[in-house]
Amino acid sequence: MSTTRGPVIPTVTRPTSVAGAARNLVDDGARPRAGGTDIAACVEVGVTAPGPLVDLLDVPELRGVRWADDGSARIGAMTTVAELGADPLLAGAFPGLTATARALATPQIRGTATVGGNLLQRNRCTYLRNPAFDCFQTGGDSCPARTGDHLRGVVVDQGPCVAPHPSSLAVALLAYDASAVVVAGPGAGDEAERGLAELYDGSDPTRDHVLAPGDLLVAVALPRPVPGERAAHLRMAGRSRAEWPLVEVVARLECAEEGRGPVTRASVAVGGVARTPLRLPGLERALVGSVPGEALDEGVERALEGIADLCSPLPATGYKVHLLRDTVRDVLEDALESPRR
Template structure:
C-alpha cells in the first residue's frame, strides 16, 4: 500500500531539473535528490549510417535539435524538438529527463489536492475539470503523458538502455496506462543511459505537429509524430503516434492500417483520420481532442504525401 507521503518522498534523479525544480518549490516532490553524473556515453550522439543512432540520455534537447546527422536521418526528431518548450528549457533539458518527466496535470501540480500520482485513491480530474485530459481513457488517471519526445521516439521504434536493462521498448517503458500512479515504469533508482534508434529509410518523410491555442510555447492539446513512405503514389509505410490524448504515447494503429497501401490522396487522408479516433473514450470535456486528432492525422498525411510527391508546401502564414 503506497501512502501519499512515501510516493512524494521517493528518491528522484536530477538531470536538467526543468521539471523537478518546480515540483520541489511547490512541495510535490520532497524526497532526497541525487544529481545524475553523466558518463561519457550518456553525453554523446552516435550516428552510424545504415545502422542507426544512439543518443545519450544526458544530451540536451537543444543539442539533439542542432545535430545535422540526426536531422537528416530522423527529421521527425528535429521537428519535435523545434516545437517543444522554449529555447531556455531546451538548452538544459535532457532527453532522459524528458522521457521520465512527471505529469503536467493541474491536479497533480496543485499541492492542495490529492491524486493517484501523489498516493491518493482516485483521480479528482474525472469528476472535475479535465479540459486537458485524455480522449483515450485507458486507466484510472486521465492525464495525458507529457513527453513529446516519447511520441517521436515511439514513431521511430526507439529502444531504451538503462543501467539495468537493454532493449526496453517505449511500450514497456510506459506500460498500458493501467497504473495511474506512475508516469513511467523505471524501477526505483534505475537510470536511462541511452536511446537507440533503428535505421530509417532514406526515402521516408517524417514530421511532427501539435495543436495549441497560442502560436508557440505551449503544452500540446494533441500532438502527432508521423513517418511515411510513399511509393508509386501509395503509402508504403505509415507510422503515426499521438500524444496529448492518452496516459501513454499512442500508436494510431487503425489509421496506419487504413492508409497502408492505399493511394496517397485526400479521401484516404480523411478515412485514416476517422480511423484514428476509433476506440476512443473521451471524457465529457476532452471530446474536442478527437477532432484535433483527426485534423492532425489529415494534416501530416497530406504534408508527407505532398512532400514525397515533390510538392513544396508553404505552411507559414504570410505577414
C-alpha cells in the same frame, strides 16, 4: 485536504560515471536529476517525495550521439533537446524526431531539458502540482481531475488517471520504433533495451513511467534509417510558445523510389490524448499504397474517421476527438505533400 506536502531541499551527489550514478541510485535510494527543468518544480511543491538526488550533468557517457555502421543511432539520455534539434545528421536520418525537438517549449528550455528528462517527466495536471490536493500519484485514492477541471485531459481513457503523458519526444521516438536503454542496478554492464512503449503503463495511475527506483535511463536507440522517408510533425496548443500540446502527431512514411513512389510502410504516433503516447495501426495500414502529391484516398479517409471509435472522451474533452482527427490529417497531408481537403 492534504497538509503534508511542502518545499523540500534535497541532498545532491554528482557522480562522473554511469556505474557511479547507478550505485548512488541503489545505495542511497536517490532519484536521478537531468536538466532539472521539471524536478526542481516538483520538489518545491512536494510532488517529488523528500530524498536525495543524483545529478547526472557530469556523466559524459550519457551525452551525445553514437552512430553504428548500419546508420542506427544511440542518443545519450543527457543530450539536450536543443542538441537533438540542431544535429544535421539526425535531421537527415530521423527528420520527424528533430522536427519534434525543435518545436518543443522555448529555446531556453530546449537548451537545458534533456532527452531522458523529457521522457520521464511528471504529468502537468494542476491537481498533481497543487499541494492542496491529493491524487493517486501523491498517495491519494482518487483522481480529482476526473470529476473536476479536465479540459486538457485525455480523450482515450486508459485508466483511473486522466492526465495525458507530457513527453513530445516519446511521441516521435514511438513513431521511429525506438528502444529505451536502461541500467537496472549498480553495475554499468547491466544495460537492457526495451521498446519505447514499454516505459509507460496507462492503467497505472500512480506514476508516469514504469522504471523502478534505482533504474537509470542511459540512452535511446534508434534503428537503421530508411531511405525515402517522408515525415511531418504538428502540435496543437492554446498558444504557440511554452504551451503543453492538446494534441501532438508525428507521421513517418516510407516510400518507394527514394520518397517519390507509393507508401510501403507507415508509422503514425499521437500524444496529448492518453496516459501514454499511442500508435494508430489501423491508419498505418490504410496509408500503404498512398501516393505523394495526390489527395488522401477513400481508405485513408475512412481510417481517419475511425479515429473517433478509439476515443472515450471525458465530459470536457470531446473537442479533442475532432482536434485529433484533423491534426492527423494535416500531418499526413504535409508528409505526402497532398492537396488540402
